[in-house]
């Protein structure tokens with residue numbers, strides 16, 4: 001994301017030495033992202049990403065870092081955390097929890113076509129199936145409980161029209177969560193933030209997925225909805241592109257078919273996805289950092305209104 005905690009080259013070199021990694025020859029703060037402090041660190045033998053966690057705690061982090069290790073060991077193109085001599089993959093630096101992972105190759109695709117959406121759909125379904133046996137459990141940190149906590153707080157800083165939308169959508173989502181259809185949804189570890197900027201492509205082939213720090217256990221359909229809302233939407237109008245939606249869902253279902261309950265609740269989950277990111281972007285607005293590019297909340301407000309039928313969808 002950003003650099004909240006500045007590190008000197010000497011501090012990084014000492015940390016890398018303790019992990020048995022080579023001498024860094026370049027250390028660069030990363031501008032992208034919004035949650036943690038990230039540096040690219042190159043040694044003579046390899047390229048790494050060093051992350052210092054700014055908000056996540058030592059209680060929350062094992063779920064994420066072990067999930068990445070679990071997927072990496074099973075052949076998925078995700079960051080593989082570096083272990084120290086004792087086998088630990090979660091470390092500490094500058095009084096913050098820290099990890100070092102391999103730098104994945106490729107570039108983000110900011111203007112995805114149907115083929116990119118297919119690759120992401122297939123990857124997501126494989127992630128869901130592979131993760132089914134992951135033994136750790138932790139709730140989606142940005143799920144229903146969090147929405148109920150933050151709506152009254154952010155509601156104080158928005159317009160009357162926006163406050164009405166927040167209250168109405170929260171009531172709708174609380175009602176959906178109590179329904180028997182919702183309780184039938186397949187569930188397990190989800191990425192929950194699989195946006196364009198968290199996926200890399202090399203020569204058109206998906207080469208890596210990272211940023212598992214909003215992962216948690218939730219309905220798989222929530223993950224599907226988050227992806228559709230980012231990968232298959234026109235960023236200018238917040239409207240869905242039917243060709244990309246079909247490509248994404250076709251590829252996802254070629255690996256894991258959606259159940260009847262998932263088909264029924266997909267529109268409601270897309271509203272949930274838009275609501276979740278509108279809320280977090282509203283909450284994130286005032287953060288301070290040495291390098292930080294905040295995300296625009298109004299995009300997801302517009303998308304939520306489109307999905308609710310308040311704005312024509314085409």
Ligand SMILES: Nc1ncnc2c1ncn2[C@@H]1O[C@H](COP(=O)(O)OP(=O)(O)O)[C@@H](O)[C@H]1O
Pocket residue numbers: 001002030032033034035036037038049079101102103104105197198208210211212213
């Ligand atoms: N394993 C990785 N391989 C390649 N690039 C990475 C990796 N991890 C992070 N990055 C780069 O760092 C940026 C910020 O990472 P991200 O995880 O999105 O930050 P945050 O957790 O703050 O949201 C990404 O946009 C990407 O450029």
Ligand SMILES: N[C@@H](CCOP(=O)(O)O)C(=O)O
Pocket residue numbers: 001032033034035193195197198211277280281295
């Ligand atoms: N993807 C989310 C928030 C997290 O941002 P990231 O750059 O760290 O993935 C959003 O777009 O609001």
